[in-house]
Amino acid sequence: MKLHTIITAFLTLALTAASLAKAPSDVDATSSSASEAEALAAWQKVYEVFSHPRCANCHVPEDNIPRWSGPSYGLTQGEWLNHGINITGGESRIGAESIPCMACHQSTNAELPHAPPGAPTWRLAPVEMVWWKKSSQEICQQIKDPKRNGGRSLQEVADHIGHDALVQWGWAPGPGREPAPYSSEEVVNFLESWRVAGAPCPAPTE
Amino acid sequence: MKKKLSVNGVQHTVDVDPSTPLLWVLREQLALTGTKFGCGIAQCGACTVMIDGVPIRSCVLPLASLEGRQVMTIEGLAPSDEKLHPLQQAWIEHQVPQCGYCQSGQLMSAAALLARNPEPTDAEIDGAMQGNICRCGMYGRIRKAIKSAATSRIAQSELHTFDKTDEASDE
Amino acid sequence: MSNWTRRAFVSVGVLAGGGILVGVAMRPGNRADNLAELVAGENETLVHAFVKIDQDNIVTAVVPHAEMGQGAQTALAQMLAEELDADWDRVRVEEAPPVAGYAHYTVGRGYLFKDLNLPDIVVPSFEGVMMRLSNSLDLQVTGGSMSVRVTGTYGMRVAGAATRDMLKRAAAKAWQVPVDEITTEKSMLIHGATSRAEPYAVFAAAAAGMTPSYSPKLKQLEEYKIIGQPVPRFDIPAKVDGTAKFALDVRLPGMVYATVKRSPVFGGRIASIDDTAARAVEGVLGVVVISASESDTFIGAFAVGEAVAVVAEGYWAAQRGLRALEIEWDGGGNETVSSNSIFAQFEQDISAAKDRKIDLEQGDFEAVFASSQKVINADYRVPHLAHTCMEPLNATAEFRDGHCEIWIGCQNPLGFRRAVADALGIRADNVTLHNMLMGGGFGRKSRADWAIQVVHLAKTVGRPVQLIWSREEDIRQDFYRPAILSRFRAAIDESGELEAWQNTYVNKLEPTEAPLIPYDVAAKDIGHIDSPIHVPWGAWRSVDHSQHCFFTESFIDEVAVAAGRDPLEYRASLLKDHPRHLAVLQKAAREAEWGQPLAQGRGRGIALQESFGSIVAEVVEVTVVDGQASVDRVVAVIDPGFAVAPDGVTAQIESGIVYGLTAALYGEITIENGSVVQSNFHDYEALRMAQTPQIETFIINSGHAAGGAGEPGTPPAAPALANAIFDATGQRLRELPFSKHLQFI
Structure with a gap:
């Protein structure tokens, strides 16, 4: 109980610090023509994508264990499993310490049901980009923080989402897996309209 | 469609649909039957081969993605006809195999482990070998055999790797 | 002639005089020439149906059993070589072809007549009857943990001794010396007085023309030089370099x-x-x-x-x-059947108790239950299981x-x-x-x-x-280990002594003795109900022993707990008339340091089962913390009579335990819409290296009749684990698999 309280306090502090940090230069506060409500609606769609199993299953915390969640694993909303075979991505986040991800995940999706999906570089997202079980507000703060988004400006984030092969895989995940919602172009557009409206983050959820 | 393929240091040309998993090319086109089919979806490890030092599940690896990569199968694990790989020797000493069907894959996973980590701990062995199922349950013997191969001097000095320069060809 | 049934075989066997067998495995007249044509290569002489000798004095054991991992071919060669006094370094093994001459009348006998005895004099005619029958039955089974205890005991040893005897007679004739003066050692015939020594190969052809003895003199246990040695298996080298042919x-x-x-x-x-x-x-x-x-x-x-x-x-x-x-x-018409509907049917049929058939009934159990101080009730169940051999x-x-x-x-x-x-x-x-x-x-x-x-x-x-077959077809079109619901009732008196044991379960299969318990209880009532379902069943390593041992060895633990007694001590107190069982149980407890305190969150459980002629006890140690469990250690003791290939027995016990733990932790075939839900190893999991406990195996060579090793390690694993989980947590799991309740790490 005590530990839990301390962690919460620490997290709050960290988040405050992050939001206090100088906003990235590409947040164009002057050209904000869209209302904050519209921006938040656009963000909400981005969050829908980021928290989708195709994305969140591999944006996992420092336990380095990829998750299995979503209907393709026969699981309902909120349910999840650790990746089978006791797999861990290790600190390398590519399984170099035990079984490399690429032992099974090849550069393309395997075509049999339940066979491993694939993309040119299969790996866990860097540990500072954890999205797994994070709230909309938390991911929003995170994506604006270059320390936790891979050192990117928001335009670079959008570019990453529009072009990175592993991210693109989220919309073409192979047989039996539900793709991430919308399309990558749409998500890039959502991000852009959110950015130009000042990239507001939602209130913390209880 | 004709494709080039390098297996155990030998160049082959095969004429087969490039989406075909390497496992079936090895077994059907090249008659290298030591690599086994167990599940077809990279769950059991029976089809493990080594490619550029990584223990790859050949049942999900399309032929198309093999260009320029060196494949080593169980048939190429021993350094010569007269001499076994230290792991193979340890497998015999510890009487590891029962039915033996999974053992090609077990040995390739173990060889990949020792090639990058010559002195693995028990936990590191467990981590590297968890992708290989043995329905005869010989995990305890496999672990012991890996440790004894690792500690033998041969293992340190003679872990077998391919030298690209002395590649033979069947063409 | 294909529609022989086991029942027909039994009744014909009984008409033939019912009996069995000691001693002889070969039919009169020695191996027929057609066997030699089939199995003898160039420069080889088939001296006996099971024995070839080549010109380089290599002895080959021709073994009528298949190799599926159990290593019995090597053990059978050991038995033959022992009695033949063969040079082990020059012994080879090969599998007999599937022809009538290698039918398993010995196996058939072991199956059907193992408890009967027949005077030696009846054997030849009896053998003739058995031979014809087994030909008709096309029986050449590797299963039932039979190879060593039946073919080995009644076939290989006899063949080895009979061959040695023929070789000696052939040498005696050639050397013009009394046969009693000839000795044998390492595939050599020796006559000390005249300083003559020749390899077996020299006399192989002459011996091949003789009729083998039915009851040659066999060695005593203390004379063994090859039996009981941990010799390397013949098949292993080819299994490490990819050359073994499946x-x-x-x-x-x-x-x-x-x-x-x-x-x-x-x-x-x-x-x-x-x-x-x-x-x-x-x-x-x-x-x-x-x-x-x-x-x-x-x-x-x-x-x-x-x-x-x-x-x-x-x-x-x-x-x-x-x-x-x-x-x-x-x-x-079976599209609506599900695992739930199957268990509901079992529950209904057991409760209705219609046409209950008795396996064993003794004592006035109704009176005991009526007057008992304390009655304990429990229902146990296990799901269907697939085999998932590594090779689809x-x-x-x-x-x-x-x-x-x-x-x-x-x-x-x-x-x-x-x-x-x-x-x-x-x-x-x-x-x-x-x-x-x-x-x-x-x-x-x-x-x-x-x-x-x-x-x-x-x-x-x-x-x-x-x-x-794809792995998916392999899992969805199996002959499954049957799902069973088993209902128990026990009565104990005021001091906790077990007075009555009652058990009703669905669907009796093989082996019939699986639900019987070794414990001394005055009143027993064990019976079953037929409750047919459409899911096909088949033998699954140890057959019904694996389910019934989980039920009975868990429930006896429950009874011990209800009686306020230590589970080990309680079992031991009920085994006074079973010294072999008691010795196995107590050795397992000793080796596992039973009674030594364990850390918080850890527990220890024990289970015991006799199956396929061997007695096995296992002690499992488990750690359970916050719903996360690990199986840490298994100590196993087997009394197989005498271990012919001790490392082979050890390997089989390790293997049987992992097979049993896989079922206990993960194994579940679920039926929905009349068909199997699971499809591959991602949803029908197998134990992997990290979940495999340290296993320590001990063998007791009691000198009793040979027992099997391939299956007896499996049954005690699940109940010993269930009892350990109870010891650690106080939670009694009466249903497999345990992964429904715990996460295994």
Whole structure:
């Protein structure tokens, strides 16, 4: 109980610090023509994508264990499993310490049901980009923080989402897996309209 | 469609649909039957081969993605006809195999482990070998055999790797 | 002649005078010439049906058992070499071909007449009867943990001693010396007085013309030099370099590949197929429907459901073609059956107790229950289980000019030969069967359903066909370990003594003694109800012992707890008349440091079972913290009478424990809509290295009759773990698998 309280306090502090940090230069506060409500609606769609199993299953915390969640694993909303075979991505986040991800995940999706999906570089997202079980507000703060988004400006984030092969895989995940919602172009557009409206983050959820 | 393929240091040309998993090319086109089919979806490890030092599940690896990569199968694990790989020797000493069907894959996973980590701990062995199922349950013997191969001097000095320069060809 | 049943075999056996057997394995007149033609190579002499000697004095044991991982071929060669005084460094082994001369009348006898005794003088005529029967029955089974204890004991040892005796007689004649003066050592015949010594090979041809003794003098335990030694297995070197040949590794010129699918609902049929897309797949050669049939062999009749196969130039194309087929199935009325409905049916049938059949009844149990101080009730259940041999079912066949040749790895080559001959409508001697190494068997490879499929394909296609089942088909078209519901009631008196034991379960299969307990209880009532379901069943490593041992050894633990007694001490107090059981139990407890305190969150459990002639006790140590569990250690003790191949026995116990723990932790085949839900190792998991506990195995060579080793390690694993979990947590798990309640790390 005590530990839990301390962690919460620490997290709050960290988040405050992050939001206090100088906003990235590409947040164009002057050209904000869209209302904050519209921006938040656009963000909400981005969050829908980021928290989708195709994305969140591999944006996992420092336990380095990829998750299995979503209907393709026969699981309902909120349910999840650790990746089978006791797999861990290790600190390398590519399984170099035990079984490399690429032992099974090849550069393309395997075509049999339940066979491993694939993309040119299969790996866990860097540990500072954890999205797994994070709230909309938390991911929003995170994506604006270059320390936790891979050192990117928001335009670079959008570019990453529009072009990175592993991210693109989220919309073409192979047989039996539900793709991430919308399309990558749409998500890039959502991000852009959110950015130009000042990239507001939602209130913390209880 | 004709494709080039390098297996155990030998160049082959095969004429087969490039989406075909390497496992079936090895077994059907090249008659290298030591690599086994167990599940077809990279769950059991029976089809493990080594490619550029990584223990790859050949049942999900399309032929198309093999260009320029060196494949080593169980048939190429021993350094010569007269001499076994230290792991193979340890497998015999510890009487590891029962039915033996999974053992090609077990040995390739173990060889990949020792090639990058010559002195693995028990936990590191467990981590590297968890992708290989043995329905005869010989995990305890496999672990012991890996440790004894690792500690033998041969293992340190003679872990077998391919030298690209002395590649033979069947063409 | 294919429709012999076990019942028919029993009754004929009884008419023949009922009995068995000590001693002799060979029929009169020695090996027929046709066996020599089949098994003797160049420069080899078949001296006895089971023994070849070549010109370099290499002795080859011809073993009528298949190799599926259990290593029995090496153990059988040890038994033969021991009695033959062979030079172990020059002994080889090969599997006997599936021909009548190698039928398992010895196995048949072991199965049916093991408790009977017959005077030696009756043996020859009795042997003749047995021989004819087993020919008819096409019995050549590897299963029931039979190889060492039956074929080895009654076949290999006798053959070795009889061969040695013939060689001595041949040498005595040639040397003109009394046969008693000849000694043997390391495959040499020696006459000390005249300083003569010649290798066996010199007299092999002369010995081959003699009639072997039925009851040669066998060695005493203390004379063993080869039996009891941990010799390396013959088959292992080829299993580390990829050269071992399994059925899947057969390559024939012009061979094509096929894969197959049957109705997901067992017993269903094809309503319609659209194969347009399948035929358009690159490499697909054709789509073949294999009609439904029945097969009936000694080890049970079974249905071979209608199936559709795609034949192609390679397995991958066949697999793609199969996925492209559009099939509508007719489930045949079982489309609504589920695991829940099956257990509801079991529950209803047990509660109704209609037509309950008695396995064992003793004492006035009703009176005891009526007056007892304390009655304990519990229901236990286990789900269906698949075998998942590492090697998915496969076989290769060629049919030409009325003759069929088949390459397969199976547990009953003669029975399979008969089954495919019947399916093709040809005589069995027009079938040549090559039995290959098996990548696991566990009972699955005793049913010939896929053999029947491949010969149909070979006949239809007119080219050699290799049929390979997908893992999905392997899991969804198995002959499953039966699901069972088992209901218990026990009564204890005021001091906790067990007064009455009552047990009712559904569906009695094999072996019949599986639900019986060794514990001394005055009143027992054990019985079963028939509650048929549509899910096909088959032998699964240790057959019904694995389920009933989980039930009875968990429930006796519950009774001990209710009595306020230590589970080990309670069992021991009920085993006063079973000294072998007691010795095994107590050694296991001692080696596991039973009674030594364990850390918080850890627990220890014990279980005991006699099966297949051996007695095994296991102590499991487990850690359970916040719903996360790990199995840390298993101590096993086996009394197999005498361990012929001690390292082989140890390996089999380790193997049996991992097989049993896999079932205990994860194993569950779920039925929904009349068919199996699970499909591959991602949802039908196997124990992997990290979950495998440290296993310590101890052997007691009690000198009793030889017992098996392949199966007896499996049954105690689940109950010992259940009892350990109870010890750690106070939670009594009465249902498998335990992963429903705990996460195993």
